[in-house]
Amino acid sequence: RLLSSVALKKFGKKKVKKFISEDVIIVSPKDKITGVLQSFRAFHISRMPVVEDGELVGIITLHDIVTKLIQARERGTFGFILDEKRSLLDYPVEDIMNYPVVTCNINATVKEVIDKIVEYQISGIIVIDDQQKLAGIVTKRDLLEPLSGEKKDIEYPIIQINSKIKDLDRDELNRVISNFVRKYKETLGETSFYIYLRQHKETSRGEHLIYTRCRMFTAYGKFISKAEGWGVYNAVKNVLLNLERQINKKLSKERALPKNKKRKLMKYIEIESLT
Structure with missing residues (x-):
C-alpha cells in the first residue's frame, strides 16, 4: 500500500536508475545450488540473475530453492522427479530458475517499477539497458529507503x-x-x-x-x-x-x-x- 501511494506522487516520476544496485552477483544455469546458497550467505542477498553468454536467461531466489526443492521433496509436488539418492545441493540452477524474468528498462520511472512489483507480487526487479543487457537490480528496500528524503521538514x-x-x-x-x-x-x-x-x-x-x-x-x-x-x-x-x-x-x-x-x-x- 505504501509503495502504491508513493507511485502516485512526485517520487513516482523519478527515474529508477537513481536507485538501482549495479554491483549484481550473477550465476550461470549450470552452476549448482550449493554455490548459489554460498553466495546468498556471503553477500547477504536472496536473489540472483541467471546469465549465460551475457544474456539474462532467468532468476533464482531463496524462495525458489525452499519451495521447489526442499518442500517439493517432502511433498512430492515438483515438476520433475527428484532423485532420493541425489543431494538437493547438486541440482543445477537451470532446473529450478524462473523464466521469463520480470524486468524493467533502466529509463523506467519509479511508478512503472512499483506497478510491476505490485502486479507480480515480487520484492525485486531486474533492470536491463536498451541492449537488453543486465544493468542492475532494484528492490522494495531500494525504493523505500530514500522516501524519508521526500519530506521537506526533515x-x-x-x-x-x-x-x-x-x-x-x-x-x-x-x-x-x-x-x-x-x-x-x-x-x-x-x-x-x-x-x-x-x-x-x-x-x-x-x-x-x-x-x-x-x-x-x-x-x-x-x-x-x-x-x-x-x-x-x-x-x-x-x-x-x-x-x-x-x-x-x-x-x-x-x-x-x-x-x-x-x-x-x-x-x-x-x-x-x-x-
Whole structure:
C-alpha cells in the first residue's frame, strides 16, 4: 500500500536508475545450488540473475530453492522427479530458475517499477539497458529507503542504523556517521545514510567478525558499500573507507580534479571510541 501511494506522487516520476544496485552477483544455469546458497550467505542477498553468454536467461531466489526443492521433496509436488539418492545441493540452477524474468528498462520511472512489483507480487526487479543487457537490480528496500528524503521538514543528515548487535553504542555510531556525512555536505547536498551491521559467530582476539552494509543517498547520486571487520570499529572503518574512495573517484572523474587536489582519506581518530 505504501509503495502504491508513493507511485502516485512526485517520487513516482523519478527515474529508477537513481536507485538501482549495479554491483549484481550473477550465476550461470549450470552452476549448482550449493554455490548459489554460498553466495546468498556471503553477500547477504536472496536473489540472483541467471546469465549465460551475457544474456539474462532467468532468476533464482531463496524462495525458489525452499519451495521447489526442499518442500517439493517432502511433498512430492515438483515438476520433475527428484532423485532420493541425489543431494538437493547438486541440482543445477537451470532446473529450478524462473523464466521469463520480470524486468524493467533502466529509463523506467519509479511508478512503472512499483506497478510491476505490485502486479507480480515480487520484492525485486531486474533492470536491463536498451541492449537488453543486465544493468542492475532494484528492490522494495531500494525504493523505500530514500522516501524519508521526500519530506521537506526533515533534518539532514538522515541516519538509520539497523542491527541486532547487543550493547551497540548507537549514539556514538550516529555521531561518527554524521561527521563523515558533513564532510561532503557542500558537495553532495542533503544526504540520507542507512547502515546495517550483522555479527557473525567467528571471533578473533575476543572480537566478533562484523558484516557491514551501507547505502548513502545524496543529491549527487547513490553510493553503496559493503565491508567486514573484526569488531564494530574495524567494520565501520572499512565500510566508510570504501565509501570515501567511491566518492573521491566520482568527484575526481566528473570534475577532472588533479591527483594532488583529491580529498584526503578521512582521519579515523573520530571513531577510535568505538573500540
